[in-house]
Amino acid sequence: MTSTPLRPFARRLWTETKAAALAALWISLLAFPLMILKINNLTGALDPQWSRLPKLAVAVFLGAYLWRFLLRRRSFSAVSKVVAEAGGPPPAGPRPTWVDLIMKTRRRKPLLGLVLAALLVLPFFASPYVVNVMITALIYVTLGLGLNIVVGVSGLLNLGYVAFYAMGAYVYALLGHYFGLGFWLCLPLGALSATVMGLLLGLPIIRLNGDYLAIVTLSFGEIMRLVLTNLGVTRGPRGIPNIKPPGFFGVDLNGAPKAFLMRTVDLSPAMDLNKILIYLIILALVALTVVCVFRLENSRLGRACLALREDEVACQAMGVNRTRAKLTAFALGSTWAGLAGVVFASQITFINPSSFTFMQSVMILSIVVLGGMGSIPGVIIGAVVLILLPEQLRFFSNYRMLIFGALMVMMMIFRPGGLIQSAREVYRHQPAGGGSNDGSSRAADGDTGHRPEKQAERRPAHA
Amino acid sequence: MPMLELVEVHAAYGNIEALKGVSMVVEAGEIIALLGANGAGKTTALSAVCGLVPPKSGRIVFEDLDVRGLKTETLVKKGLIMVPEGRRIFPALTVMENLRMGAYLRRDKPGVAQDLEYIMNLFPILAARAKQSGGTLSGGEQQMLAISRALMGRPRMLLLDEPSLGLAPLVVRSIFEVIKKINSEQKTTILLVEQNANLALMLAHRAYIMTTGLITLSGPAADLFKDENVRQAYLGG
Numbered sequence: 001m002t003s004t005p006l007r008p009f010a011r012r013l014w015t016e017t018k019a020a021a022l023a024a025l026w027i028s029l030l031a032f033p034l035m036i037l038k039i040n041n042l043t044g045a046l047d048p049q050w051s052r053l054p055k056l057a058v059a060v061f062l063g064a065y066l067w068r069f070l071l072r073r074r075s076f077s078a079v080s081k082v083v084a085e086a087g088g089p090p091p092a093g094p095r096p097t098w099v100d101l102i103m104k105t106r107r108r109k110p111l112l113g114l115v116l117a118a119l120l121v122l123p124f125f126a127s128p129y130v131v132n133v134m135i136t137a138l139i140y141v142t143l144g145l146g147l148n149i150v151v152g153v154s155g156l157l158n159l160g161y162v163a164f165y166a167m168g169a170y171v172y173a174l175l176g177h178y179f180g181l182g183f184w185l186c187l188p189l190g191a192l193s194a195t196v197m198g199l200l201l202g203l204p205i206i207r208l209n210g211d212y213l214a215i216v217t218l219s220f221g222e223i224m225r226l227v228l229t230n231l232g233v234t235r236g237p238r239g240i241p242n243i244k245p246p247g248f249f250g251v252d253l254n255g256a257p258k259a260f261l262m263r264t265v266d267l268s269p270a271m272d273l274n275k276i277l278i279y280l281i282i283l284a285l286v287a288l289t290v291v292c293v294f295r296l297e298n299s300r301l302g303r304a305c306l307a308l309r310e311d312e313v314a315c316q317a318m319g320v321n322r323t324r325a326k327l328t329a330f331a332l333g334s335t336w337a338g339l340a341g342v343v344f345a346s347q348i349t350f351i352n353p354s355s356f357t358f359m360q361s362v363m364i365l366s367i368v369v370l371g372g373m374g375s376i377p378g379v380i381i382g383a384v385v386l387i388l389l390p391e392q393l394r395f396f397s398n399y400r401m402l403i404f405g406a407l408m409v410m411m412m413i414f415r416p417g418g419l420i421q422s423a424r425e426v427y428r429h430q431p432a433g434g435g436s437n438d439g440s441s442r443a444a445d446g447d448t449g450h451r452p453e454k455q456a457e458r459r460p461a462h463a
Numbered sequence: 464m465p466m467l468e469l470v471e472v473h474a475a476y477g478n479i480e481a482l483k484g485v486s487m488v489v490e491a492g493e494i495i496a497l498l499g500a501n502g503a504g505k506t507t508a509l510s511a512v513c514g515l516v517p518p519k520s521g522r523i524v525f526e527d528l529d530v531r532g533l534k535t536e537t538l539v540k541k542g543l544i545m546v547p548e549g550r551r552i553f554p555a556l557t558v559m560e561n562l563r564m565g566a567y568l569r570r571d572k573p574g575v576a577q578d579l580e581y582i583m584n585l586f587p588i589l590a591a592r593a594k595q596s597g598g599t600l601s602g603g604e605q606q607m608l609a610i611s612r613a614l615m616g617r618p619r620m621l622l623l624d625e626p627s628l629g630l631a632p633l634v635v636r637s638i639f640e641v642i643k644k645i646n647s648e649q650k651t652t653i654l655l656v657e658q659n660a661n662l663a664l665m666l667a668h669r670a671y672i673m674t675t676g677l678i679t680l681s682g683p684a685a686d687l688f689k690d691e692n693v694r695q696a697y698l699g700g
Contacts, residue, residue: 310553
């Protein structure tokens with residue numbers, strides 16, 4: 001009799017062990033060619049690293065245990081949440097997360113000012129490497145925010161966003177190469193040409209929805225890359241070298257001003273003043289983008305796009321011109337890619353088509369999804385994490401993409417709404433009640449006003 | 464001149480004919496009920512009026528405008544606004560944003576503010592819920608929101624598709640009260656599609672009864688209410 005309460009536990013333990021062992025076996029098989037089979041570089045002979053196999057198996061076994069434990073805990077907390085909603089013990093209010101604490105604090109404005117000030121002075125103290133990485137991160141913030149207009153706000157899945165980015169970069173590179181046009185003239189030109197391309201591409205395809213739009217945009221991104229590779233004007237894969245950095249009122253900062261500063265204030269010769277200027281430009285662009293996207297989301301067009309994603313028929317009944325609203329959002333999103341492209345070209349001074357592969361589009365999309373669709377702070381943090389994390393993971397060299405992938409999978413399981421969920425998305429992810437817009441079965445009683453205010457105002461509850 | 468006139472309207476989904484020659488007239492300021500069983504073609508008739516389903520033949524005239532071939536947004540601009548079946552509010556948008564969507568085509572800010580105030584008086588509960596997302600409202604509140612959203616477009620004619628769907632009798636009654644109020648206060652012409660014939664006949668001035676794509680009966684609501692055939696077919700004896 002004493003063994004009965006133990007039996008479920010033992011059975012549980014057995015199934016968990018079995019699952020973990022299976023995972024270990026499976027991963028060992030999968031990773032066999034990558035981890036075990038090695039070629040000795042000196043002799044050229046096969047030199048299998050057998051000692052790694054048990055290590056790998058044990059690590060995966062333990063990892064699988066932990067993983068399943070976390071998953072169980074997650075589903076359990078979801079269940080208890082539903083129970084609490086169904087009129088059980090009242091929940092102790094929404095648990096504020098660190099994000100809420102930052103976003104909701106009354107000292108938000110001074111805090112933001114402080115962050116901005118820190119970002120402004122950063123390049124004057126940081127190493128050129130850090131400045132360069134930060135420029136890349138900020139370019140991706142711009143790209144993420146731009147794609148967010150298309151994907152996050154309007155729900156149009158654009159898998160060829162990189163084409164518009166390439167457009168901006170090549171407009172600057174080509175105009176500079178052949179006509180000697182400067183950065184400041186090309187910045188609006190690059191943005192404009194990306195917008196026009198967005199309009200031209202959008203016009204025939206904007207009526208497609210979901211998967212079809214994704215396929216067409218994906219193909220367009222590839223077409224753009226192939227055209228750039230094979231066109232004579234773009235010099236194909238040889239790319240365009242010696243792209244000029246932006247001038248500061250027509251002066252090359254790395255010329256006379258740098259020499260002057262080195263003499264007077266003992267400026268380090270390693271300091272790249274042009275890079276600092278680019279950094280400040282892209283920082284200003286990010287600020288501009290944030291303001292624009294914020295205004296857009298709360299504008300007539302932004303509301304229409306959000307509403308279109310929810311219910312097209314109801315939108316029509318409100319008098320929304322579907323095609324025009326979607327097309328505007330699509331082209332507006334492309335504009336930011338053009339801007340970012342011009343800055344990118346001036347940053348790396350050499351571009352060729354291999355900078356604009358499908359992987360780039362995926363990366364930008366990951367930023368939007370990971371950060372939180374439709375959420376501005378989410379996209380910013382998503383970009384910073386996705387660009388800086390691989391840099392930090394350089395230490396793990398070969399395995400960094402592996403770790404990166406694992407992190408992405410975990411994110412999607414534990415925070416499906418993104419790092420910082422858009423406040424609007426709250427309703428959708430509630431397990432109880434459902435996102436159906438026909439609430440008749442749930443609220444057939446038609447009660448008017450007995451439900452607690454708190455329930456509706458609830459911020460996303462985190463597992 | 465009638466506000467809305469349908470003359471021998473035919474409409475079909477593929478090979479299935481949903482409207483087989485529907486004719487009806489709505490005068491300005493009236494409340495008209497369009498009654499009938501499931502699948503009689505009531506919703507199709509409404510969809511044809513507001514340009515969502517193109518009619519195969521026949522004429523639909525709103526004021527002096529031939530509706531055929533016009534886009535829905537043009538009709539909304541002209542003041543012909545529909546509250547779709549099943550409410551179709553935007554669940555992720557707040558109540559206030561839902562209402563602002565209703566005023567999508569309007570540029571007169573003071574007028575919009577005025578209408579917003581009128582609606583908040585009409586449905587005080589919406590004022591209390593202004594910042595909640597639409598999906599968190601109860602069914603009755605969602606219907607109120609759907610009607611209010613349509614009112615934000617300042618309709619001259621309101622098309623209501625089954626406002627009583629899935630609601631408790633008490634809530635239906637209060638919503639019908641408001642419809643009556645809108646009609647008398649705003650002089651909005653109302654075309655009401657309903658299955659709840661009892662209530663609809665009490666509210667409407669005149670009514671049309673549809674059976675399988677055809678208008679089979681029409682007349683003043685009070686007469687239809689007393690009509691023996693109607694009582695048996697639609698009012699439960």
